Amino acid sequence: GAGVSQSPSNKVTEKGKDVELRCDPISGHTALYWYRQSLGQGLEFLIYFQGNSAPDKSGLPSDRFSAERTGGSVSTLTIQRTQQEDSAVYLCASSLGPRGVYNEQFFGPGTRLTVL
Amino acid sequence: AQSVAQPEDQVNVAEGNPLTVKCTYSVSGNPYLFWYVQYPNRGLQFLLKYITGDNLVKGSYGFEAEFNKSQTSFHLKKPSALVSDSALYFCAVLPPGGYSGAGSYQLTFGKGTKLSVIP
Numbered sequence: 001g002a003g004v005s006q007s008p009s010n011k012v013t014e015k016g017k018d019v020e021l022r023c024d025p026i027s028g029h030t031a032l033y034w035y036r037q038s039l040g041q042g043l044e045f046l047i048y049f050q051g052n053s054a055p056d057k058s059g060l061p062s063d064r065f066s067a068e069r070t071g072g073s074v075s076t077l078t079i080q081r082t083q084q085e086d087s088a089v090y091l092c093a094s095s096l097g098p099r100g101v102y103n104e105q106f107f108g109p110g111t112r113l114t115v116l
Numbered sequence: 117a118q119s120v121a122q123p124e125d126q127v128n129v130a131e132g133n134p135l136t137v138k139c140t141y142s143v144s145g146n147p148y149l150f151w152y153v154q155y156p157n158r159g160l161q162f163l164l165k166y167i168t169g170d171n172l173v174k175g176s177y178g179f180e181a182e183f184n185k186s187q188t189s190f191h192l193k194k195p196s197a198l199v200s201d202s203a204l205y206f207c208a209v210l211p212p213g214g215y216s217g218a219g220s221y222q223l224t225f226g227k228g229t230k231l232s233v234i235p
Contacts, residue, residue, distance in 0.1 A: 004159070031221070043206065043225040050221075059222070091159060105223065107152075107159035 002026065004108035006092050012114045013082055021077040021111045025094030032075050033095075033105060034067060038088035046090075049075060050097075082115045089113070118143035120209050122226035129197045130234050137192040137229045139207030148210040149190040150223065151181055155203045163205075166190060177201070197233045204228045 005024045013019050025032050034046040045059040049069040060066070064082075069075040079086055089112050093105040119142045129135045141147055148167050152160040164175025171183045181192045190207060207226040 033223075042227040043208075043223075045222045045224075048221060056222075093160075104162055104165065106162065109157070109159040 004092055004094055004106055006090075006108040006111050008111060009109065010112045010114075012116065014116050015084060016081055018078065018080045019082055019113065021079075021090050021113070023075045023077070023092030023094075023108060025073065025075070025092070026106055027073075028096070029094035029106075030072065030097055031095045031105075032069055033093040034075070034077050035091045035093065036061075036088045037091055037110070041088075043091070046077070079113075082113075084115045087113055087115045118147070118209050118211050118224050120207050120224055120226040122205075122207055122229045124229050125227075126230045126232065128232045128234060131199055132196050135194050135197040135201070135231065135233070137205050137207075137231060139190045139192065139226060140188050141190060141207070141209045142188065143209055143211055145211075149181075149183065150208040150210070151175065151179070151190075151192050152206045152208060152225075153203050154206065154228075160206065163192070199233045199235050202231055202233045204230050 004026055007022045011019055030051045032049040036044045036046055047060055047067045048056040064080045067075060067077045089110040091107055091110045093107045095105045121140045123138055127137055150165045151163040153163050154160050163179050164173050164181055166173045166183045172180060174180045179192060179194050181190055183190050206228045208223040210223055
C-alpha cells in the first residue's frame with residue numbers, strides 16, 4: 001500500500017524566502033509528526049497533530065516555523081524568512097494513533113532543504 | 117527528560133560476521149524502545165520495538181535486540197551481516213505513558229550509527 005509521501009524531495013531556496021513542505025500521511029492514520037534531521041543534531045521533533053486536537057508545537061525552533069493539517073490528512077510545514085541554519089532534511093511520519101500498539105510511526109522519504 | 121545514546125558513530129563489520137549496534141537510554145519508568153534504519157536518500161524504516169515481555173525482540177530482516185533493564189541498554193544485533201545491511205541505524209525511546217496513558221508521544225532519537233558491512 002501507499003506509504004507516507006512528501007514533496008518536494010529537494011528544495012533549494014535563498015536566505016529570507018519562505019518555503020512550504022508537504023506531507024501526505026498513510027490513509028487512516030490520525031497522528032502526524034514532523035521531525036528535522038540535520039548534521040550533528042540527529043532527529044529533532046518539531047510538531048505533532050492528532051485528529052482534531054490542537055497540535056503540539058513544542059518542538060518548533062522559532063516562530064518562523066508553522067504547520068497546518070487540513071481535513072485531518074495532508075500537512076504543510078511552512079518556514080518563513082529561511083535562514084542557513086534551517087538547511088536540513090525534514091521528515092514526516094504518521095501512525096494510526098498516539099497510543100497503544102498503534103504508535104509505530106511510519107516515515108516518509110523526507111524533503112532536503114538547502115538555504116543558500 | 118529522556119535521552120538516548122548511541123556511543124559509536126560508525127561500526128564496521130565483515131560480511132557473514134555477527135554485528136552489534138549499541139544503544140543506551142535514560143528515562144524514568146519503563147521505557148518503550150525502538151530501532152529504525154535509514155538507507156541512503158530514504159526515510160526511516162521501522163525495524164523492531166520493545167514494549168513489555170520477553171527481553172529479546174525479533175524484528176525485520178533478521179535483526180533482533182535485547183532489552184537489559186539493569187544496564188539500560190537496547191543493543192541491536194544480527195547473527196550474520198549482509199552487505200545490504202549497510203545503512204544508518206537509529207535507536208529511539210518513547211517516554212512512559214506514551215503507550216497507554218497520557219504521556220508524551222514524541223520519539224527521542226539517538227544520533228545514529230553508520231553501519232558498514234565489508235564484503
